[in-house]
Amino acid sequence: MPLSEYEQRVLEQMERALTSDDPRLATTLQSTPRKSGLRYVAAGIGVVGGLLLLVVGAATANPWLGVAGFVVMFAGVAFAFSAPRKRASGPVGLVDGDGKVTPPRGTTKTSPPSQGFLTRLEERWDRRREQGGR
Numbered sequence: 001m002p003l004s005e006y007e008q009r010v011l012e013q014m015e016r017a018l019t020s021d022d023p024r025l026a027t028t029l030q031s032t033p034r035k036s037g038l039r040y041v042a043a044g045i046g047v048v049g050g051l052l053l054l055v056v057g058a059a060t061a062n063p064w065l066g067v068a069g070f071v072v073m074f075a076g077v078a079f080a081f082s083a084p085r086k087r088a089s090g091p092v093g094l095v096d097g098d099g100k101v102t103p104p105r106g107t108t109k110t111s112p113p114s115q116g117f118l119t120r121l122e123e124r125w126d127r128r129r130e131q132g133g134r
Contacts, residue, residue, distance in 0.1 A: 013095065016095050017095040020094065020095055039079070039080065039084075040080055042076075042079065043076045043077065043079045043080030044076070044080075045076070046072055046073070046075060046076025046079065047072075047073050047076040047077060047080075049069075049072055049076075050069045050070065050071070050072030050073030050074070050075075050076060051069065051073055052069070053065055053066070053068055053069025053072060054066050054069030054070055054073065055069070056069070057069055
């Protein structure tokens, strides 16, 4: 049974509220994009190259070459299984009753996006105290 228009609107408002309240969680809950085959090819080349360095290092009794080969192999496997980093996009702010997202008070577009962790934590604490005092 399909959702009614009202239910669809409420669901969309809930999605926007989740995205604005906790963008990391919303990004995590979204489906993960497929990794490109090029990523696996590059990782495979790194693993094979590292294995060759490891074998050559063992054959020539050169431990540093073997260690370097192991590091290259490990980096190739880590690269294959790690997810590419993407910046979270989407609306960030407060969701009104009609579903519109407004930026939170006290933030401007000119503020640098790369604030420190403690600064962001203090801003969130201040916002929560302001909202709780009403």
